[in-house]
Amino acid sequence: MSANIYEGGTAGLPQFRGGASKTAERPVSRRTDAERLARAKDVILREVDGAHATYLETCIRCGMCAEACHFYRATGEAKWTPIYKVQPLKRLYQRELGPMRWLHRLVTKDVTLKDLEDWQELVYDGCTECGRCDLMCPMGIQISPMIGIMRRALAEADLLPKELAAVAEEQKRDGTVFGVGRADILALVQQLAAKGIAVPVDKERATVVLLTSAVDLKGFQGSLEASARILNRMGVDWTLLSHSIELLGTGESLRELNVRRLVDEVTRRDAAVLILPECGHAYPALRFDSAHMLGEPVPFEVYSAAEYFGKAVQEGRLKLRKGAGEKVTYHDPCKVGRHGGVFDEPRAAIKALGLELKEMESHARTNYCCGGGGGQFLIERAKPLRQRAFEIKMREVDDTGAQAVLTGCNSCRINYLNGGANANWKTPVRSLVEVMAANLE
Amino acid sequence: MNLLEFARGPAFNFALIVFVFGVVWRLAGLFLQWRRRDLSKPRQHNLIVAGTRAMLMRSLPPHELEKHIVFQHMSGYAWHIAWFISLLFFAPHLPFFKQFLGFAWPALPNWISLGAGAVALALLLTLVIRRATNPVLKQISTWDDYISVVLTILPLATGFLAYGRLLPIRYETLLALHLLSICALLVWYPFGKLMHLFLTFPSRFQAGALLGRKGVEA
Numbered sequence: 001m002s003a004n005i006y007e008g009g010t011a012g013l014p015q016f017r018g019g020a021s022k023t024a025e026r027p028v029s030r031r032t033d034a035e036r037l038a039r040a041k042d043v044i045l046r047e048v049d050g051a052h053a054t055y056l057e058t059c060i061r062c063g064m065c066a067e068a069c070h071f072y073r074a075t076g077e078a079k080w081t082p083i084y085k086v087q088p089l090k091r092l093y094q095r096e097l098g099p100m101r102w103l104h105r106l107v108t109k110d111v112t113l114k115d116l117e118d119w120q121e122l123v124y125d126g127c128t129e130c131g132r133c134d135l136m137c138p139m140g141i142q143i144s145p146m147i148g149i150m151r152r153a154l155a156e157a158d159l160l161p162k163e164l165a166a167v168a169e170e171q172k173r174d175g176t177v178f179g180v181g182r183a184d185i186l187a188l189v190q191q192l193a194a195k196g197i198a199v200p201v202d203k204e205r206a207t208v209v210l211l212t213s214a215v216d217l218k219g220f221q222g223s224l225e226a227s228a229r230i231l232n233r234m235g236v237d238w239t240l241l242s243h244s245i246e247l248l249g250t251g252e253s254l255r256e257l258n259v260r261r262l263v264d265e266v267t268r269r270d271a272a273v274l275i276l277p278e279c280g281h282a283y284p285a286l287r288f289d290s291a292h293m294l295g296e297p298v299p300f301e302v303y304s305a306a307e308y309f310g311k312a313v314q315e316g317r318l319k320l321r322k323g324a325g326e327k328v329t330y331h332d333p334c335k336v337g338r339h340g341g342v343f344d345e346p347r348a349a350i351k352a353l354g355l356e357l358k359e360m361e362s363h364a365r366t367n368y369c370c371g372g373g374g375g376q377f378l379i380e381r382a383k384p385l386r387q388r389a390f391e392i393k394m395r396e397v398d399d400t401g402a403q404a405v406l407t408g409c410n411s412c413r414i415n416y417l418n419g420g421a422n423a424n425w426k427t428p429v430r431s432l433v434e435v436m437a438a439n440l441e
Numbered sequence: 442m443n444l445l446e447f448a449r450g451p452a453f454n455f456a457l458i459v460f461v462f463g464v465v466w467r468l469a470g471l472f473l474q475w476r477r478r479d480l481s482k483p484r485q486h487n488l489i490v491a492g493t494r495a496m497l498m499r500s501l502p503p504h505e506l507e508k509h510i511v512f513q514h515m516s517g518y519a520w521h522i523a524w525f526i527s528l529l530f531f532a533p534h535l536p537f538f539k540q541f542l543g544f545a546w547p548a549l550p551n552w553i554s555l556g557a558g559a560v561a562l563a564l565l566l567t568l569v570i571r572r573a574t575n576p577v578l579k580q581i582s583t584w585d586d587y588i589s590v591v592l593t594i595l596p597l598a599t600g601f602l603a604y605g606r607l608l609p610i611r612y613e614t615l616l617a618l619h620l621l622s623i624c625a626l627l628v629w630y631p632f633g634k635l636m637h638l639f640l641t642f643p644s645r646f647q648a649g650a651l652l653g654r655k656g657v658e659a
Contacts, residue, residue, distance in 0.1 A: 049474060049475055049476050049477045050471065050472065050473075050474035050475060050476040051476055051477070051647055051651070053471055053474050054471060054472075054640060054643055054644050054647055055644055055647075057467070057471055057636065057640055058636075058637050058640040058641060058643075058644040059634070060634050060637050061578070061581045061582055061583070061586055061634070062513065062517065062578075063513075063575070063577040063578045063581055064510045064513060064514065066577045067506070067509035067510050068506055072577075073509075078576035078577045078579070078580045079580070081577050081580065081581060083581060084580055084581050087581075097474070098470070098471075099466060099467045099469070099470020099471055100467060100470075100632060103632060107584070132506075134648070134652075135502065135503075135506060135659070136502060136506050136510070137499075137648075138499055138500070138502075138514065138517070138641075139499075139637065139640075139641050139644050139645065140495060140499050140641075140644045140645035140646075140647065140648030140649065140659065141644060141648070142647075142648055142651060284655075287481065288479075288481040288654070288655060289481070290481070291479070291480035291481040291482075292477060292479070292480060292481075295480070296480055297480050297481060297482050301482075337657075338657060339655065339657075340655060340656075341484045341485075341655040341656025341657050342656075343656075361505050362505045365503075365657050365658060366503050366505050366506055
């Protein structure tokens with residue numbers, strides 16, 4: 001029997017432009033240049049701690065991190081060297097925080113707004129915060145968390161790329177992302193009810209809370225359906241939150257606000273488990289970073305959908321129908337895998353489905369990014385760069401001989417679908433959770 | 442006081458004071474900085490094991506990463522090992538260690554120590570040329586990189602000059618230049634990237650513990 005690895009997914013490629021078309025080519029800041037620079041510096045000086053300092057002091061500028069970066073590997077352009085992308089942060093650290101700051105103030109230039117403008121392309125277009133460079137560095141330097149600081153600093157200086165600025169603006173103004181919000185969730189729930197799939201919404205108490213995402217609502221509605229079908233089959237006491245679509249915000253304050261709001265919603269329901277949708281970027285933020293934002297660990301377990309259902313398979317709480325041994329490969333979403341440690345559970349599900357897993361050369365912790373993570377897939381001008389990075393991924397998939405790619409992140413799916421369409425690449429890319437839902441025993 | 446006496450006496454003592462005080466200053470300034478306490482629930486509980494493992498295992502990255510960096514990676518380790526062999530096991534150096542530390546150890550045959558020194562010198566020269574010409578390295582290099590490599594090469598170069606009496610000047614002067622090059626290295630040490638000798642393992646440990654918390658092998 002086939003495990004339906006070729007069917008399902010989106011009918012056509014969704015457009016994730018959000019409000020980008022409404023914005024000017026270059027967003028205009030209402031702040032003065034001095035204010036913008038001060039805000040950016042403030043973020044860096046506040047967020048850089050002793051751990052970052054140790055990394056910055058240890059760097060010997062060997063450049064090996066470049067060889068881990070899909071953008072450098074794809075283009076050979078030196079500007080994509082990961083450690084170069086945090087140069088302004090390093091300079092500011094050396095001049096203001098480092099133990100040798102008195103020396104560096106004499107020999108290095110201060111960071112200017114022009115520097116930050118110049119670095120916008122490097123940290124947004126040319127980095128998906130995938131963290132592969134973090135594994136390469138012989139000194140153990142973790143560059144991707146410092147890219148995160150750079151991004152938050154640039155956001156505070158009103159230097160988000162226009163597409164991301166539009167999404168952030170829409171979030172603040174309308175509470176929606178990509179034009180979708182609570183009304184769309186409720187409409188989808190009604191559609192699912194018409195198909196006989198019960199989705200309990202906003203129950204006062206529930207053991208498990210499920211979120212959906214703007215990406216799912218816009219392009220992959222099968223994801224919510226799949227999660228609902230599996231949870232119903234497992235007989236779990238669950239509810240879907242309609243107020244909090246999984247979104248984190250692009251600026252520092254918005255991100256924290258959204259995390260706090262979400263944690264409050266889940267805590268209020270006495271939930272033991274929060275399941276995040278098949279969307280990578282929220283996972284490390286809620287699973288690991290939220291404790292820092294809140295000053296205490298969250299009082300519930302955080303899982304990604306593929307992780308939760310894979311764990312249920314491992315524990316025997318979820319039975320799946322075995323397929324006919326089709327060859328598949330698994331794409332580890334960077335934020336869930338390398339940044340989250342979720343490797344075994346999806347593979348347990350693939351095994352339970354009776355599929356033959358053909359691993360890519362770079363898989364699990366060394367997996368290559370799909371090329372569009374960290375919001376990069378929204379940036380129009382980065383499309384050629386994204387495509388070249390995706391070609392690495394395509395080659396690795398092709399080398400496995402797999403008949404389909406499974407993954408646990410719909411943002412990755414978008415990049416596979418777009419990149420594949422551009423290259424006339426026919427390998428199907430499926431949601432692991434959807435394949436599981438199609439094969440419930 | 443002649444040049445050799447100056448190099449052996451005041452110059453070396455000054456260099457040693459700068460070295461010790463500078464290293465302590467930089468390490469203290471670094472390790473006393475505030476650190477974010479990670480309150481998240483760890484996936485792996487023994488973070489000391491994870492950190493220690495990373496201190497050792499980071500020397501050998503997985504094949505899919507290593508295959509693109511073989512020359513640079515291996516040449517880096519090779520010159521370090523060769524440099525320290527020539528420093529620690531070259532017979533003429535051991536009386537100095539005996540006098541300075543109160544004890545010494547057996548020397549290696551001179552052909553091994555000198556061979557190691559030659560390998561270190563050749564690799565350092567190759568790597569500095571590579572740094573000046575490779576687009577990635579050129580872009581990220583600073584004055585620190587060039588000062589550090591020159592000051593690492595100088596003791597080797599002057600050592601060969603003195604041992605082989607390769608310049609038509611007095612041996613004592615050549616020896617004094619060799620000692621002064623070591624003084625220069627010690628003085629520069631705390632200010633630049635050479636500090637990675639003290640920082641590599643703490644940095645690797647941190648990375649191992651951070652990734653270990655997430656259940657990822659560093």
